């Protein structure tokens with residue numbers, strides 16, 4: 496490998512120390528919510544968000560009042576975005592089928608896709624009110640058929656953010672809470688005196704939110720670990736220029752001070768020009784304080800010799816967002832196997848994916864793209880199998896193999912479940928705990 500690392504961010508040990516701090520904070524906070532319920536939630540809401548309303552849950556009239564505050568243009572844009580997200584989610588749902596097949600004469604096997612019965616959708620709003628996250632979680636759960644959808648977002652300037660509330664309500668949330676961070680995720684997952692616990696928590700959030708979900712996994716289901724935003728641009732100089740590469744990197748680096756942004760290119764001139772362009776843009780970008788911190792601590796530029804090297808590196812890093820602006824975008828589409836979502840060609844970009852185009856923006860971070868894709872309607876559906884035997888012959892045949900295979904493992908009680916069927920449906924006598932005979936049950 497002759498990959499040149501033109502610019503690097505924080506070291507591994509610095510990142511591990513950051514992680515350890517977050518882990519400890521979350522562990523303590525969740526234990527407190529489990530022990531003291533609402534009282535702990537209320538204290539945390541005050542400590543982190545200076546929020547202390549009579550009730551964290553919005554009443555129907557508070558929801559209506561919030562909706563009234565959203566300008567008509569914003570409401571129309573929200574409806575447009577939700578229509579796109581619904582369209583794609585419905586198409587994805589249609590690709591998931593319940594099946595029932597006859598694998599042997601008289602042996603019927605099937606599966607059913609059943610919605611999770613209650614979900615808690617976290618909508619982030621610490622730095623930015625992420626209206627779009629309401630569409631991504633709530634609407635997708637609604638399309639999946641989840642019967643109880645709880646949604647929660649932190650207050651913005653001490654009050655529920657009107658457009659977030661509107662988006663949650665339009666998307667089909669049944670309960671809306673104004674709670675942020677660990678207290679929101681913890682309260683939804685563990686339940687309190689006033690909040691009924693859910694079966695699964697979903698949605699993106701900062702490092703505390705992602706860690707809370709990780710620690711709660713098992714107790715409840717989670718969608719995936721969708722922490723601080725990451726963006727990668729894979730660029731060649733004939734397809735991409737420095738202005739585009741720099742704009743697309745900083746466009747996502749502004750999410751928070753720990754949002755990795757990474758350029759992979761085979762062109763040293765493009766790499767150097769992008770570095771200079773980032774400096775220029777950071778002098779004029781209004782959100783430069785965050786974007787500059789992210790770029791300083793978590794920005795990388797790699798210069799490779801070949802497309803194979805670029806591909807290998809991109810798959811290995813498994814970034815959340817991967818923009819491919821090269822002379823062979825389709826080749827990357829075919830060969831990339833680890834990422835959150837791909838954005839192909841110069842006309843496409845992450846901001847549209849974040850807000851409006853219709854694919855889900857809740858995507859795996861920190862290399863989770865190696866083992867999962869992003870949030871989608873399928874994450875809210877559980878695939879459960881069932882079986883049925885409809886003939887005596889099939890009952891005796893399968894159970895005769897079963898009888899012997901159970902005893903191969905020493906399971907006598909299991910074998911008797913089989914033997915009972917061989918006796919009753921095959922008319923063959925087998926001593927208690929003995930293997931079913933082979934000769935009588937030839938296929």
Ligand SMILES: NC(=O)c1ccc[n+]([C@@H]2O[C@H](COP(=O)([O-])OP(=O)(O)OC[C@H]3O[C@@H](n4cnc5c(N)ncnc54)[C@H](O)[C@@H]3O)[C@@H](O)[C@H]2O)c1
Pocket residue numbers: 520543544618619620621622623625628649650674675676677678699700701702703704720721722723724725750751754815856857858859860
């Ligand atoms: N991976 C994805 O799919 C995806 C999508 C969208 C957004 N995101 C990420 O979501 C994140 C949103 O983060 P945010 O912070 O703006 O909003 P957030 O809503 O996730 O977090 C805000 C909450 O964090 C809590 N908090 C703040 N400081 C704390 C501390 N020191 N200890 C404990 N809790 C604390 C507060 O309770 C506050 O309500 C960003 O990192 C963004 O990149 C990820």
Ligand SMILES: [Zn+2]
Pocket residue numbers: 724746747750845846849
């Ligand atoms: Zn974004």
